[in-house]
Amino acid sequence: MKRSLMIRIGLGSITFLFLALPCLVRAGQNDTPLDAKVKAFLEKARFGWGDMNVPESDGKRLYDLVLKNNYKKALEIGTSTGHSGIWIAWALSKTGGKLITIEIDERRHREAAANFKEAGLGDYIDARLGDAHQVVLDLKGPFDFVFSDADKEWYTNYAKAVIPKLEPGGCLASHNISGRRGSFGRGYGGGNGDYYEYMMSLPEFETSMAAPGSSLAVSFKKKG
Numbered sequence: 462m463k464r465s466l467m468i469r470i471g472l473g474s475i476t477f478l479f480l481a482l483p484c485l486v487r488a489g490q491n492d493t494p495l496d497a498k499v500k501a502f503l504e505k506a507r508f509g510w511g512d513m514n515v516p517e518s519d520g521k522r523l524y525d526l527v528l529k530n531n532y533k534k535a536l537e538i539g540t541s542t543g544h545s546g547i548w549i550a551w552a553l554s555k556t557g558g559k560l561i562t563i564e565i566d567e568r569r570h571r572e573a574a575a576n577f578k579e580a581g582l583g584d585y586i587d588a589r590l591g592d593a594h595q596v597v598l599d600l601k602g603p604f605d606f607v608f609s610d611a612d613k614e615w616y617t618n619y620a621k622a623v624i625p626k627l628e629p630g631g632c633l634a635s636h637n638i639s640g641r642r643g644s645f646g647r648g649y650g651g652g653n654g655d656y657y658e659y660m661m662s663l664p665e666f667e668t669s670m671a672a673p674g675s676s677l678a679v680s681f682k683k684k685g
C-alpha cells in the first residue's frame with residue numbers, strides 16, 4: 462500500500478476516534494438531572510485523567526456490568542483520582558447501591574473525593590484512605606461487585622480475601638490483565654498471569670476477558 466494512503470487511513474482513524482468517543486457520554490433525552498451532571502463532569506474531565514485511570518471504554522464497561530446485573534454492594538480497590546469510581550457509582554445511582562473505594566495515596570484520595578462531589582456522586586461513594594491489603598481484610602461485606610485495580614502483584618491475595626464476601630451471581634472484575642500468561646512480562650503486569658490462571662482454576666467462577674482488546678477480566682461467581 463502506498464505510504465500516503467496509509468498516512469491518510471491513519472489520520473482518518475484518529476479523527477474517527479475523537480469524533481466517536483464523545484458518544485459514550487453524550488446528553489440524552491431521558492437524562493435525569495444527575496445523569497446530566499455526571500456527563501458534564503466526564504466531558505470536562507475527559508482529557509485530564511493522568512493518574513493511571515482506566516480509559517473511558519473500560520469505565521463504560523464497568524458501568525454496564527453494574528447496571529445489567531443490578532449490582533448494589535460494590536467495592537473498588539485502587540481509587541486513584543476517581544475515574545472508574547465515577548462510572549461504577551453512576552450505575553449504582555440507578556440500581557440503588559453504594560460503592561466503597563480504597564486508595565493509599567493521600568493526594569489521589571483527596572482529588573477523588575473532590576471529583577466525586579463535583580460529579581454529583583458523593584452520596585453514593587464511601588472513599589477510604591488506607592492500605593487495601595489491610596482494609597480489604599477488615600471489610601465485612603457482603604459485596605456483589607468488586608473492581609480490583611491497585612497493586613497488581615497483590616491481585617491474587619485480594620481475590621482470596623474478597624471471594625468469601627462475594628455473593629453468588631456477583632462479579633470480581635480486574636484491570637490490566639493480559640489474559641495470556643507472560644504477555645505483560647514481570648514488570649508492570651507482574652503477577653497478573655498468575656492471577657488470571659488462579660481465577661480460571663476456581664470451579665465456582667466463570668472467568669473471561671470482558672471484551673477483545675480490553676484488559677478487563679471478569680469472574681462471575683456461579684449461583685448454584
Ligand SMILES: C[S@@+](CC[C@H](N)C(=O)[O-])C[C@H]1O[C@@H](n2cnc3c(N)ncnc32)[C@H](O)[C@@H]1O
Nearest residue numbers: 513514515539540541544545564565592593611
Ligand atoms: C491504576 S490506579 C487506579 C485507577 C482507578 N481505578 C481509576 O480508574 O480511576 C491504582 C491505584 O491503586 C493505588 N494503590 C496501590 N497500592 C495500594 C494499596 N496497597 N492500597 C490502596 N491503594 C493502593 C495507587 O496509589 C493508585 O492510585
